[in-house]
Amino acid sequence: MNRLSPYLDMARQRFDQLAEKDQKALMALAAFLVIVMFWLLIWRPLDQWADREYDELVLERETQEFIAANYERTRSLVKNQSAAPKKDAAAVIASSGRKAGLELARVQPARQGVSIWIDEAPYQKLLGWLIELHNKENLEVRQIRVERTDQDGMVKAFLRLSR
Numbered sequence: 001m002n003r004l005s006p007y008l009d010m011a012r013q014r015f016d017q018l019a020e021k022d023q024k025a026l027m028a029l030a031a032f033l034v035i036v037m038f039w040l041l042i043w044r045p046l047d048q049w050a051d052r053e054y055d056e057l058v059l060e061r062e063t064q065e066f067i068a069a070n071y072e073r074t075r076s077l078v079k080n081q082s083a084a085p086k087k088d089a090a091a092v093i094a095s096s097g098r099k100a101g102l103e104l105a106r107v108q109p110a111r112q113g114v115s116i117w118i119d120e121a122p123y124q125k126l127l128g129w130l131i132e133l134h135n136k137e138n139l140e141v142r143q144i145r146v147e148r149t150d151q152d153g154m155v156k157a158f159l160r161l162s163r
Contacts, residue, residue, distance in 0.1 A: 089109070089113070089114050089137075089139065089161065089162070089163060090107050090108075090109045090114050092133075092137050092139075093107055093114055093116060093133065093139070093161060094107050096129065096132065096133060096136075096137070097116075097129065100125060100128065100129040100132070101125060102118060102121050102125060102126065102129055103118070103119070103120070103121070104116055104117070104118055105117040105118055105119045110160070112142060112160060112162060113142055113160050113161050113162025113163075114160070114161050114162070115158070115159070115160050116157075116158070116159040116160075116161065117157075117158055118155075118156065118157045118158075118159070119156055120149060120151075120154050120155075120156060121154065121155060121156075121157065122153055122154060122155075123146075123153055123154070123155045124153070126146075126155060126157060130159075133161065137163075138163055139161045139162065139163060140161065140162060140163070141159060141160075141161055142160045142161065142162050143158075143159070143160035144157065144158070144159050144160075145157065145158040145159075
């Protein structure tokens, strides 16, 4: 404070030398600047933060209401799904491969799932078939090796799928 004291004294002397009308104008300008700084640095960021938090609260409440409204339905679906007998993964894979128009060279059950060899298949068909297996039969790709063949768009693949 001692280092600022001479500067503050000089500023006060200059302020005192101003006309009364100028002093009032300078004080009004200072008050305006303090209000603007308060609004820019404190009020506006707090207001934006409050709006974001309120939006999150509304979203959380909607999510909670949705979960509460669908809880019983979901519980019954899970109960029915776990009670349903599991289909043999190899048989499901073989039949869905035929339906998808893929020629599976070999389908072999293994400890870590089911191994599948495909000698030649259109890449887009293979991809669609894998997505269908994942969505309808809950089969996950655990291992995959895809190689390009001489024909454009055709691939050779090895897959290991499991639940």
